[in-house]
Amino acid sequence: MILTSPSLRLEIEPAWGGGFLRFDWIANGTAVPLMRAFDRASAAPASSAPDPNRLACYPLIPWSGRVSGGGFSVGARRVELALNRNDERWPIHGSGWQRAWRVESISTNQVSLTLEETATDGYCYRASLRYALDDRTLAVTLSATNTGTVALPFGLGLHPFFPRHGDARLRAPATGVWRNDGRTPLPVERTCVPLRWNFARDSVLPDGLDHSFDGWSGQATIRWPQRGLRMDIDADVDRYIVYVPAQRDFFCFEPVDHTPDAMNLPGGAVARGMTLLAPEQTLARRFCLRASAES
Numbered sequence: 701m702i703l704t705s706p707s708l709r710l711e712i713e714p715a716w717g718g719g720f721l722r723f724d725w726i727a728n729g730t731a732v733p734l735m736r737a738f739d740r741a742s743a744a745p746a747s748s749a750p751d752p753n754r755l756a757c758y759p760l761i762p763w764s765g766r767v768s769g770g771g772f773s774v775g776a777r778r779v780e781l782a783l784n785r786n787d788e789r790w791p792i793h794g795s796g797w798q799r800a801w802r803v804e805s806i807s808t809n810q811v812s813l814t815l816e817e818t819a820t821d822g823y824c825y826r827a828s829l830r831y832a833l834d835d836r837t838l839a840v841t842l843s844a845t846n847t848g849t850v851a852l853p854f855g856l857g858l859h860p861f862f863p864r865h866g867d868a869r870l871r872a873p874a875t876g877v878w879r880n881d882g883r884t885p886l887p888v889e890r891t892c893v894p895l896r897w898n899f900a901r902d903s904v905l906p907d908g909l910d911h912s913f914d915g916w917s918g919q920a921t922i923r924w925p926q927r928g929l930r931m932d933i934d935a936d937v938d939r940y941i942v943y944v945p946a947q948r949d950f951f952c953f954e955p956v957d958h959t960p961d962a963m964n965l966p967g968g969a970v971a972r973g974m975t976l977l978a979p980e981q982t983l984a985r986r987f988c989l990r991a992s993a994e995s
Contacts (some may be wrong), residue, residue, distance in 0.1 A: 735862055
């Protein structure tokens with residue numbers, strides 16, 4: 701499924717978590733990847749879905765990151781979450797990225813998807829996901845409605861994989877960072893942002909970074925000087941995760957509304973950005989990504 705605008709081309713696969721296969725800038729008839737393209741040549745057989753982490757981007761719903769201990773407590777109630785990856789110790793990224801979404805409407809430049817998730821224990825929700833292209837901008841609207849019988853903490857975000865294109869640069873001012881223990885990505889301590897991870901100004905991405913930042917304005921810029929391209933991001937969330945694996949040709953900048961493992965951190969889920977939804981209450985987030993050429 702392909703959406704187009706005068707400057708952008710977006711390829712989506714609803715059956716694969718509603719994710720992107722590729723997202724390109726079009727200039728003089730040439731496509732330049734704005735996100736790391738899905739490699740069809742090394743993909744799984746056509747009869748099975750690929751590992752979502754090989755896609756260009758996917759939605760994060762109803763939470764982001766890992767949940768330690770395999771669950772959490774809401775008041776006196778314990779919520780157990782099933783493992784959803786064989787290579788992970790804890791449940792990760794909710795369930796939307798591993799489900800087939802249904803197409804509700806589509807045109808040349810926009811598509812609306814929906815998902816109904818029902819669990820015997822854990823999260824039941826109705827989700828909507830809308831992608832819309834307008835010349836140089838991709839607008840993403842993601843929402844979740846709690847269709848369960850009890851209130852639960854919900855969180856939303858996006859998980860894009862951006863190409864390095866040489867020395868990619870990032871500007872995304874934040875006031876705090878949740879450090880992990882160096883053994884797992886689970887956050888253990890919040891500190892001020894150290895100089896080497898301070899993206900208040902346009903900065904080269906350091907290899908080996910994998911942390912969650914908060915106190916973000918919701919505005920960021922990614923620049924690819926060697927390609928003469930930039931992407932300006934505007935989101936109604938105040939946190940992000942940066943993952944920069946060493947010696948790889950991609951990085952992740954994930955705008956999210958909560959800290960990973962928020963349910964089990966000091967202060968609890970709501971204090972760490974999640975929204976407690978009563979039955980039939982809805983949470984919605986919007987993300988705008990605007991590409992442009994630089995001289």
